[in-house]
Amino acid sequence: MLGLSECSITEEGYRCLSEAVRSNPSHLISLDLSGNDPGPSGVKLIYDLLEDTNCALNTVRLRSCGFSKECCADLSSALNSNPSHLRHLNLSKNNLGTSGVNKLSDLLKNPQCKLKTLVLCGCSLTEKHCARLISALCSNPSHLTHLNLSGNNLGTSGVNKLSDLLKNPQCKLKTLVLRSCEKHCARLISALCSNPSHLTHLNLSGNNLGTSGVNKLSDLLKNPQCKLKTLVLRSCGFSKECCAALSSALNSNPSHLTHLNLSGNNLGTSGVNKLSDLLKNPQCKLKTLTEWL
Template sequence: MTEYGVKCTKGLRCRLSQCKITDEGCVALTSALRSNPSHLRHLHLSDNNVGDSGVKLISTVLENPHCKLETLTLSWCKIKDEGCVALTSALRSNPSHLRHLDLSHNNVGDSGVKLISTVLENPHCKLETLKLSQCNMTDEGCVALTSALRSNPSHLRHLDLSDNNVGDSGVKLISTVLENPHCKLKTLKLNWCNFPITDEGCVALTSALRSNPSHLRHLDLSDNNVGDSGVKLISTVLENPHCKLETLKLMRCKITDEGCVALTSALRSNPSHLRHLNLSDNNVGDSGVKLISTVLENPHCELETLELNWCNITDEGCVALTSALRSNPSHLRELSLYGYHVGDSGEKQICKLRDDPHYKLETVSILGWLKNDFI
């Protein structure tokens, strides 16, 4: 079946994203699941007109003690806090099976987040992934969410709060969860906060990660006012030998080569864990790339993906990159340099490495000056 069509596999997975489903379809679906609740593990209903009435129907399945659903995806489904009332009521009565819940791009708001928090604080709740991107959440919702996670910190692994009105005050609240030694959070997404995170929020975040550095694997702070001062703070986490961060995304964070000095110094002292680095759309320039290249040439560096799109890099920066990759060719798999400043000579140097079987470089993405061809 197609990506957005119906997909059922041995009764375990049902994908109905973008299928123009309304609550009428939910009546039939939930009727079937109530008669046979024990097999379905993953249900995807994203981008449908499910609404609160549809969620109420789905909730009658979730509250069934024989229901073993592990993944429920309801992003872009026009859900409000009324739907959250039914959903959370069901999960409180049967909290032990659902592992992944996606309510992104719904008008859940703080009231909805408060309801969801009552599920998270239940010691029998085993939720590992919670996605609340673009849900009109503010610091008020963060208060309830972080209070719940402080009382039951050991299960949630992945938290997405991107594109909400969180800001520095919200980050300070979340940091109180991260510093808890029982917290096992591996992924934290705080990109595109409508009240952008500044170095003030980074102070709280990095303080928490320095006291409990060993669990977080993926951090996304893109589209915030992190700046060089914020990067310097994050670098103090990266240089900690107990830090296991694998993915760091800092797109559009107003970083210059000054921030790169701190970042690369940290990665030179602790180069073996970071696998994916995205610094796209920052004023890094050739000087910043030269600094990053000193990390790449370290034989202990295991970086697999490096994204430097729209970073004002020219052929001069490409020379430093190719020299570093020649001295340490075995790890980098993907290199992205979209932008209008890389010329033919820089492009050719990088692409030679991609085509050489001695190197592990598999994907090179470059858009040269006034060119329309994507490599």
């Protein structure tokens, strides 16, 4: 594992690193260069490394590297030329653009792709981009266990595609993070209700779930097949009644949840009372009740 995030690495630094790694590529499995701007020549060195058939990297983190749309397209194309090792990919805070999304979709559809973690926070993805990426995931759903699309515009078509993915019996998603995606949460949660046994971590912070979303989420939490361990709902604009309903639902199926975050919502007396009932329940296994999740 090589972690060099936020190290102010220049294009020359990228050249040296790439040459060193390519001289002995078969052992390095994790590379984190987040927060370093490689420039055009540095990007080319990265995708030359990724195209190397001897490259054994299974984890690539390149968050906030200032990649252009063209760079993202080239990187995704390089990953697709050697997809069988990759398990974890983080390209957050880069502008993928249409070309990058198309190339990344090709990777996700590749039957050799065994990606488990995909993190694309704040990538300026449009509704069309999200729909295309999630459609690609739907065609090869059995490996992905962690998906984070926070801060992108899913829109109606993106949410519809994501709902299709979540309802797919082959979908093994354990972690879903959709902070500040804003719309159609009720539809997504309804899809989760149809296939609840795999999901263990859910973060919908910064979304206004509304009454229908809260009702659907309560249905999910009460489902005896629901195995959620982590639930993060920061700043979701919940009323006292919503907080009370959610706490009551948790109390009906308390044995799995270990981490709960309801920060930035108005619990009110009724919500606090219901949450207290949960905490007093001898089956309650809650370990963390905090704003820092």
